[in-house]
Amino acid sequence: MCLGIPGQIVEITDAAKKLAKVDVSGVKRLVNIACIVNDDHPVESCLGDWVLVHVGFAMSRIDEEEAKKTLDLLIELGEAQKELETMSRSGT
Amino acid sequence: MTTPAQGMRKRSGILRAEVINMSHGGGGKAMRDLIEDVFVGTFENQQLDLMEDQARIDLAGLNTMGNRLALTTDSYVVDPIFFPGGDIGKLAVCGTVNDLAVGGAVPLYLTCGVIIEEGLPVSDLRRIVESMKKAADQAGVKIVTGDTKVVDKGAADKIFINTAGVGVIPSHINIASNKAMPGDLILINGFIGDHGAAILGARGDLSIENDIESDCTPLNDLINTLLAACPDVHCMRDATRGGIASVLNEFAIASSVCIKIKETAIPIRSEVRGMCEILGLDPLYLANEGKLIAIVPQARAETALQALKSTDAGIHSAVIGYVSESPADTVILQTAFGGERIVDMLIGDQLPRIC
Amino acid sequence: MKYVDEFRDPILAQTLLEEIKKLLPTIALTKERPLQLMEFCGGHTHTIFRYGIEQLLPKTIELIHGPGCPVCVLPMGRVDDCVSLAERPEVIFTTFGDAMRVPGSKKSLLQAKADGADIRMVYSPLDALNLARKHRDREVVFFALGFETTMPSTALTVLEAEADNVTNFSLFCNHVTTVPTIKAILDSPSMQIDGFVAPGHVSMVVGEAPFDFIAEKYKKPIVITGFEPLDILQSIWLLVKQFAEGRCQMENQYARVAQKDGNPPGLEAIAKVFQLRDFFELRGLGSIDNSGVRITDQYARFDAERKFSVPNIQIADPQACQCGEVLQGMIKPWQCRVFGTTCTPETPMGALMVSTEGACAAYYNFGNLPELMALKAEEEKTKLKEVASN
Numbered sequence: 001m002c003l004g005i006p007g008q009i010v011e012i013t014d015a016a017k018k019l020a021k022v023d024v025s026g027v028k029r030l031v032n033i034a035c036i037v038n039d040d041h042p043v044e045s046c047l048g049d050w051v052l053v054h055v056g057f058a059m060s061r062i063d064e065e066e067a068k069k070t071l072d073l074l075i076e077l078g079e080a081q082k083e084l085e086t087m088s089r090s091g092t
Numbered sequence: 093m094t095t096p097a098q099g100m101r102k103r104s105g106i107l108r109a110e111v112i113n114m115s116h117g118g119g120g121k122a123m124r125d126l127i128e129d130v131f132v133g134t135f136e137n138q139q140l141d142l143m144e145d146q147a148r149i150d151l152a153g154l155n156t157m158g159n160r161l162a163l164t165t166d167s168y169v170v171d172p173i174f175f176p177g178g179d180i181g182k183l184a185v186c187g188t189v190n191d192l193a194v195g196g197a198v199p200l201y202l203t204c205g206v207i208i209e210e211g212l213p214v215s216d217l218r219r220i221v222e223s224m225k226k227a228a229d230q231a232g233v234k235i236v237t238g239d240t241k242v243v244d245k246g247a248a249d250k251i252f253i254n255t256a257g258v259g260v261i262p263s264h265i266n267i268a269s270n271k272a273m274p275g276d277l278i279l280i281n282g283f284i285g286d287h288g289a290a291i292l293g294a295r296g297d298l299s300i301e302n303d304i305e306s307d308c309t310p311l312n313d314l315i316n317t318l319l320a321a322c323p324d325v326h327c328m329r330d331a332t333r334g335g336i337a338s339v340l341n342e343f344a345i346a347s348s349v350c351i352k353i354k355e356t357a358i359p360i361r362s363e364v365r366g367m368c369e370i371l372g373l374d375p376l377y378l379a380n381e382g383k384l385i386a387i388v389p390q391a392r393a394e395t396a397l398q399a400l401k402s403t404d405a406g407i408h409s410a411v412i413g414y415v416s417e418s419p420a421d422t423v424i425l426q427t428a429f430g431g432e433r434i435v436d437m438l439i440g441d442q443l444p445r446i447c
Numbered sequence: 448m449k450y451v452d453e454f455r456d457p458i459l460a461q462t463l464l465e466e467i468k469k470l471l472p473t474i475a476l477t478k479e480r481p482l483q484l485m486e487f488c489g490g491h492t493h494t495i496f497r498y499g500i501e502q503l504l505p506k507t508i509e510l511i512h513g514p515g516c517p518v519c520v521l522p523m524g525r526v527d528d529c530v531s532l533a534e535r536p537e538v539i540f541t542t543f544g545d546a547m548r549v550p551g552s553k554k555s556l557l558q559a560k561a562d563g564a565d566i567r568m569v570y571s572p573l574d575a576l577n578l579a580r581k582h583r584d585r586e587v588v589f590f591a592l593g594f595e596t597t598m599p600s601t602a603l604t605v606l607e608a609e610a611d612n613v614t615n616f617s618l619f620c621n622h623v624t625t626v627p628t629i630k631a632i633l634d635s636p637s638m639q640i641d642g643f644v645a646p647g648h649v650s651m652v653v654g655e656a657p658f659d660f661i662a663e664k665y666k667k668p669i670v671i672t673g674f675e676p677l678d679i680l681q682s683i684w685l686l687v688k689q690f691a692e693g694r695c696q697m698e699n700q701y702a703r704v705a706q707k708d709g710n711p712p713g714l715e716a717i718a719k720v721f722q723l724r725d726f727f728e729l730r731g732l733g734s735i736d737n738s739g740v741r742i743t744d745q746y747a748r749f750d751a752e753r754k755f756s757v758p759n760i761q762i763a764d765p766q767a768c769q770c771g772e773v774l775q776g777m778i779k780p781w782q783c784r785v786f787g788t789t790c791t792p793e794t795p796m797g798a799l800m801v802s803t804e805g806a807c808a809a810y811y812n813f814g815n816l817p818e819l820m821a822l823k824a825e826e827e828k829t830k831l832k833e834v835a836s837n
Contacts, residue, residue, distance in 0.1 A: 003490060004596075004648055004674065004704075005369045006450035021301075025366025025448045027293075028301040032573060034603050035713045050450060052651065052704050053370070055543075056571025057600045060651050060710060062450055066703035071453055074681065078462035298570050365448065371570070372803075419815065429676045430457035431499025433813045439792040 004054040006062055009033070015043045022053055033058045105129050112212045117242025127240060130214075131204070134221045135228070139236035147236035149201060149258075157260040162197035164188060165256040173220065173250050175294040177286070177305030180253055181220035183381060185227035185235075186310045188257040190330045193312040194384055196267045196319060197259030199231060204238035205254040210245050220251065231310035233257070264323060269346035271326040276415040277393040278351065279386045281314060281406040282307070282359055284336055288378030289364040292371070300370065304363050307382035314403040318386065321399035327387040334438045335377040339385045340423045341437045348420045353413030353435070355428045376425075377438045387415060450703075454675030460503070463680045468505060470684075470691040476507040483509050483639055484686055485776055487629060488594075488646035489516030489804030490674050496813040498676040508683065511776035512806035513632065515646055517592045517623055518545050519774070519798040519805045520729040523764070525621055526551035528757035532588050532619060533564040535755065539582060540566045541575040542590040548801045552762045555801075572604040572618075579608070579616035588751045592621040596648040598740070599713030602720040605742075605749050617751040620742055622721065623729060625649045626657050627738040633665050637777055642686040643669040644679065647701035652717075654709030655699055662697045673701040720746050728761065730798055731771035770797035773806055780807040781819040782826060787811065 007022040007029075018034045020043075036051060036058050037043050051058035105128025115122040132140045139147040154161070168184040178186075185202065192199040204224065208217065228235055235255075286307040293302045311330065319325060327347070331339045336358075344351045360375055368375045382405060388396045393411060400406035423435040476482055486492060492512045495501060501510055514520055526549050533540035533556060540556070547556045547568065560566040565585075569575050572589050579587035591601040601618060608616045625646060632638060645658050650671045661669045668689040672682040682700045689696060699705060720743060727739025742750040751757075764770060768790075769783040780786055780799065790796040792808055799805035810819060 003372045004651075006448070007370075008449075024370050026302070026361075026363035027304075027366040027370065029299060029370065032600075032603065034716075035599055035710050038712065052648075054648065055597060055600050056573050057603070059596075059599070059648070059713070060704045060706070063703045063706075067450060067453075070681070070700070070703060071459070074459045074462055074677070077466060078459065081462060081465055297567070297574070299574065362448070369448070369451070419817070422815075427498045427676075428457065429455050429498040429500075430460050431503045431676075433496060433499040434815060436812045439812075 004052045004059060006050055007053045009046050009049050009051060009058070012043060012047055018043060020046060020058070022051065022058065024053065029053075029056070031056055031058045035059050036061050107214060110214055112208050112214060112217065112242055113210050114242055114244070117208070117240060123240060130218060130221050131238060131240070134218075134225050135204075135235045136225075137234045137236060139234070147201065149236075154200075154260050157198060158262040158265075160261040162192050162195050162259040162261050163256070164191040165254065166191060167252060167254040169249065169252050170291065171249060172291075172294050173216070175306055176290050176303075178308040178381070179220055179223050180251060181223035182227045182308050184253040184255045185224050185231065185233070186308050186381060187332065188255040189231045189233055189310045189312055190384070192257050192259035193310075193315045194267070194328045194330050195261060196265035196315075196325075196328075197261045199233050199257055199259040199312055201258045202228065202233050202235045203254075203256040204235050206238070207241045207243060207248050207252040209248040209250050210242055212250055217251070227310060231312055265319065267325055267328050269327050269329070269343055272343050272347035272349050272351070272387045272415045273326065273389075274349060274415055274417045275390050276326055276387045277390050277411050278340075278353065278413040278415065279388060279393070279397060279400060280336065280359065280410060280412050281311075281384055281400050282382070282408040283361045283364065284331075284358060284380060284383060285360060285364045285368070285375040285378035287381040288335070289367050291379070293367065298371070300367060302363055302367060304361070304367070307380060309382040309405050311382065311384055311405055314400065314405045315384070317403050318396060318399050322388055322392045322396040324392060325386050325388050325396070328384055330384045331380045333379050335375070335379060336383070336385060337374075337376040337423065337435050338438060340435065343385070343387060344423050345421045347415075350416045350418050350420060351413060351423045352416055352426065353423065354426045357410055357412045359408045359410050373442055376435060377442050390414075451675065454673065454677040455498075456677060459677055460680055463677070463684050464503060467508070467684050467687050470687045471505060471507055473691045474687070481507045481509040482641055482687070482690065483511055483776070484642045484644060484683060485511040485513045485632075485640045486644040486672075486679070487513040487515040487625070488649070489519065489802070490648070491644055491646070491672065491679060492516065492806060492809055493804050494674055494676055494679055496809040499813075500676055500679060503680075504683070508687070511640060512773075512809070513776065514628060514729065514732060514774035515594065515625065516802055516804040517594055517621070518549060518802040519770075520623065520731065521546070521549055521592065521621065521798060522728045522730045523550070523552050523762040524728075524758075524760050526555065527553070527762065528759060529556055529590055529619060530554060530559045530564070531757055532751060532755060533559050533566050535586075537586050538565065539578055539585050539587045540564065540590065541569045541578060541587060542566065543592070544568045545802055545804070546590060546592060548795075549798050550795060550801065572601050573607070576604050576608055576613065576616055579613050580611075583615060585615065587616050589616070589618050590621070591618045592623075594623055594625050594646070594649050595652045595717075596646070598622050598717045598721060599652060599710065602713075602716035605720045605746055606716060608749060609746070614748070617749050617754050618742065619751040620721075620740065622740045623727065624723070624738055624740065625653075627735050628729060628732070629661065631732060631735045631738070632775055633661070633667070635775055638775070640667065640776060642667055642689070644682050644686070645669050645671045647671055647673045647678070647705050650699070650701065650705040650709070652710050652713050655697065655705070655707050658697050662695050666695050668695050669697050671697070671699040671701050671705055673704065719743070730764065731774040733771070765796050768797045770799050773799055780810040781823050783807070786823065787816065787820050
């Protein structure tokens with residue numbers, strides 16, 4: 001049971017029931033946000049958050065920093081590879 | 093007062109009931125009122141006005157248009173009967189018109205057989221029939237004969253419609269599923285999966301808010317434009333149930349070739365994509381009602397593409413792949429990630445995944 | 448689509464493939480004894496096939512598809528129990544879509560639906576609860592299955608039912624646990640797996656610690672992995688790097704979603720509503736200690752097993768079925784004696800062919816079937832020759 005898809009919270013629909021509306025590429029669905037609220041992140045602060053949606057629940061906030069780190073690492077790897085290739089071609 | 097021989101008839105039937113009941117299918121006055129008021133009154137043409145048991149069509153006229161008669165039939169049982177972008181009536185006309193047109197035929201006449209579940213509101217029926225008339229006018233076809241049955245509550249789901257269609261194929265046109273050749277290019281006239289996604293969205297039980305509309309539309313104008321620019325279309329079919337994956341497989345098997353398509357070349361609306369991602373569905377298998385796949389010789393592909401793009405129903409046309417020799421009978425997708433996988437025929441119904 | 452398209456980038460894929468190719472020569476591998484990596488989770492299996500990842504990898508890396516597909520490990524007897532519940536006239540039986548096709552000993556839920564049972568597909572357990580609110584005169588039963596990923600959603604739904612005093616709602620609980628299942632595979636004598644691609648969404652719920660033992664005790668590198676194709680390729684690279692550098696650790700590739708301590712509200716809900724069963728049957732793997740959960744006594748009124756009586760009969764797999772061996776990675780799907788012949792997606796014998804996540808269905812649908820059947824025929828010929836010469 002792993003199908004989770006990233007989406008953005010675009011509306012807090014029912015704060016008491018912890019229900020919010022999430023947008024996935026233009027389609028929207030109601031999700032329960034109980035798993036991502038706590039004292040540091042009350043219900044209202046979730047507006048605009050990117051979350052992992054799974055069977056009608058927002059299961060985790062997506063960490064933008066970590067996502068960027070992961071991709072940057074790969075981009076750097078790619079650049080290092082290109083450099084090595086250029087060096088070896090120039091006959092060093 | 094005019095007589096039947098002059099082609100006009102004084103129609104007296106008026107349907108006053110608000111809900112369809114068994115007597116409307118009983119063969120008596122109630123049924124006659126229904127037919128005269130709702131069907132004949134809306135479809136409005138000479139053949140229907142005559143109220144004969146059969147439509148009579150002049151053969152000599154048909155013979156001037158081509159050398160083959162095209163005949164097709166389809167039954168329509170869609171649920172819900174009204175959905176964003178159309179309804180069962182529009183579907184019943186467009187689907188059958190398109191089945192004729194993709195064979196290169198000029199669609200001319202349709203039949204309309206309905207099976208109505210008792211209890212259907214007459215207002216719903218009128219709405220559906222008006223929708224059929226509108227679609228028929230858009231496609232330039234006439235609905236010239238039909239049949240009406242009413243069944244007990246529970247014996248049908250609101251309304252089922254069967255339409256058969258007749259058209260004529262011009263002698264110089266030769267489109268067949270077994271004509272795809274290595275080197276040919278594969279074209280589609282726009283976004284995939286709109287109809288399937290609209291129906292899923294309209295069913296409500298998945299509670300996904302969306303603005304997706306069915307792409308249901310007659311394609312004969314688009315096909316005329318295409319054939320005028322590229323008469324040598326090898327294969328052509330509309331991609332209805334089973335999506336473009338099914339049509340591509342049908343062509344690959346009939347022509348004994350390999351069809352290779354590129355995921356990044358296939359037009360898809362971001363909303364349809366979003367719905368597929370949430371539910372774990374593959375858009376290649378979603379139904380369409382206004383999309384066709386055309387396989388054309390490479391040399392004519394650019395002309396064919398521009399012709400498609402010049403039509404309303406083909407603005408977002410694209411080349412999505414090509415035909416090669418092997419592995420035969422197979423459809424291969426080059427994924428957006430760079431890998432390749434086989435696209436097989438759909439087995440059973442696609443069910444949303446959770447995994 | 449944000450956080451999706453970037454992780455499907457084909458150029459970054461090529462970068463990773465280059466790095467993997469560079470590292471492989473430093474590890475002693477052959478085509479006969481390749482590096483065998485198991486992806487445990489059905490969601491990972493699906494991504495691998497959907498994006499053709501296996502063909503992109505060098506032949507010295509082999510991917511073994513594990514049993515982390517809750518639909519695949521559903522025993523036939525439990526399906527029979529579902530059908531029995533669904534056939535009660537007062538019950539509205541709600542289920543996720545992919546469970547509907549699994550065959551029981553007589554029929555699947557889809558067939559039971561055709562026969563008249565009120566079975567409805569839902570996207571979320573909350574939808575099932577809403578049905579219960581709407582139809583107070585009926586009993587709504589939700590078929591709860593899944594590993595830890597789905598347990599919080601089921602548990603939170605029960606807590607909401609309790610808060611709203613909904614009495615006509617219950618679960619038929621088939622949740623299974625990841626760690627005992629992986630442990631059963633690791634303890635299997637014929638196990639030949641070198642490293643693990645670990646389920647990122649299970650980790651999203653339970654955190655990183657539960658997977659430590661795989662690296663520490665069993666000395667197998669393990670990487671917690673996301674579900675986009677780049678995630679899987681990156682994890683394979685990280686595993687290969689560990690082998691090349693002589694390390695054996697647990698790493699987290701999916702830190703953007705799976706945090707070290709998991710999901711506290713989710714874990715809290717699980718602890719309230721569920722407790723471990725002493726043992727539970729997983730189809731193809733047999734009975735495994737602590738591999739399933741049941742509803743606690745405090746929430747017994749939401750337990751369909753206690754509310755209604757179910758047949759609860761253990762049904763043996765068909766003789767010819769080799770699902771167990773495929774699930775443990777001992778044989779490839781096409782090596783199963785009935786693959787592609789008696790067992791096909793139209794006429795499935797076992798769950799691995801029915802479920803869209805099942806390795807067999809994936810090979811059948813996405814793989815090159817004529818090639819696979821030829822390989823199968825070759826192997827059978829070789830086996831016959833061996834038997835004849837002995």
